Amino acid sequence: MVETPTAAEGLAILRTMWRIRLFEEAVEDLYGRGMMHGTMHLSIGEEAVPTGACLALKDGDQITSTHRGHGHCIAKGADLGRSMAELLAKDNGYCRGRGGSMHIADVATGNLGANGIVGGGLPIAAGAGLSNKLRGVDNVCLCFHGDGSVGEGAWHEALTLASMWDLPVVFVCENNQYGMSMPSKKAFKVENISDKAAGFGIPGETVDGNDVLAVREAVQRAVDRARRGEGPSFIEALTYRWRGALEVGQEPLPHQGRDPGLARPRPHRAMGRRDARHRACHP
């Protein structure tokens, strides 16, 4: 039974989700107008996962993020101005224009950074968890990763170490159903990716990643467990990316058209083939 938030909580949740959505739309707009360069991976449609997950965190907790990481940063509390400045390659950006979209970090507040390498953040999250344990603090590291990273050796090695050492890490797998063009249903012969958690002897759970309260509840349970010193958990959040990753020839997906609660009357661009704008936002 998902706990109903108070009106104030609900407002805060909605505000975070809208901040992510509007930030991403602004990026898309600036990119489309040629005012932003590089590579941008938008998380439009996935806002509920970082928003719900980060609600379970407290000061000193860490996150590791992915190449599709703007939402994680914002949900963890990143300043929108410094984030946008980074994407615009400005010296007052989070990384002084050295990192860009795939490397935004705010290490002082526990955002250990986005990552340009699929799976790159997983062992780092295990290390942050180990550090928390060795330093004797009750902080937890939330490791956002995509379904695409589940095929990486880094995924298996990080889960192996985290489970062996009972590290305070919560692995949040954003299953947006495609690793670039590879359907996760085709890639992994399990009903749910979370079934793989059993192989590490840790709790695994699949939640509706477009239901922000369901995400919050599952992650809170896992974070509490980690804080008690009982070790890592794995949460698969089913979601869908609306922009910037659909590749040639994909069939429409069951999740297409669903929205984590931010739908508004705006004509949806035809998707299914790369167009110039789309291609610009994803290699």
Next chain:
Amino acid sequence: MTATRTMTYAEAIREAMFQAMTADPRVFLMGEDVGIYGGAFGVTNDLYEKLGTDRIRDTTISELGIMGAGVGAALTGMRPIVEIQFSDFLCQAMDQVVNQAAKLHFMVGGQASVPLVIRAPGGSGTGAAAQHSQSLEAWFAHVPGLKVVMPSDATDAASLLLAALEDPNPVLILEHKLLYKQSFEVPEVFPKALLGQGRIVREGTDLTIVATSIEVQRASEAAELLAADGISAEVIDPRTIKPLDLPLILASVSKTGRVLLVQEAVKFNGFMSEVAAGIAESPAFGDLQAPIRRLCGLDTPIPYSPQLERASVPQVADIVREATALVKEW
């Protein structure tokens, strides 16, 4: 005169780690079989009994995971030492070394750093064949953001490890597996060392021999033999190949007018190619009386057969032959 004592290269590393961990609670070690097994080469030995299994931390066989855990711990206030059992296995951990550890400080605009020390044995001579005997230093020195250290004796192995632990950025220490059991005279207190400072191992006037790791020892032995033949060789150990103490090398080359560059790694694209280029680009080039000469490992995987293994990397006799030719022919 300072008092000295005798200890092996492995014992010096162990003592330095113990010293660092006793002084700084942030320092810990993790790696494969470093606990009760004592390390594949016995470097950690009984450290886990003294420091506990939290700080001498046995891992699964997961080089990429261990390296990433080192990166994450270093980012969040710890000073991890990651031991990779053979430097060849760094290939399994490359993403975390090259794409993460080396770049993070720069990528995040300097707001964080990764004070990670990686220790890994390299080199041939143990019959471990092609996947356990490589000298891969040039790969790592090629990556901006990594420092690469190659200690050639026990004192340097300890002092450079302590210096690496004080560095705010990742440092890879490539130890040599043939040196682990060798005994050396070491001072009572390990002297302070600087990363990027080379050492004149032996002074000479006829030629300069620059050598790394085990080849420093072979070059020193060769220099003894050369002296008996009336050739005075100066032997230089850069100690850290990145940052590189090029001024030390250039000054020696200007003095002697001849230079022989000796490494165990294969010649093509090797570290000594960088040293050769550094000399060629400098005014010291004008002081050369002979072409720069390199003596390196053959361009082949390290073979299993002991005769072939020896033949594939520079030995003392090879250094004597090349140095003699360099002096007598020019």
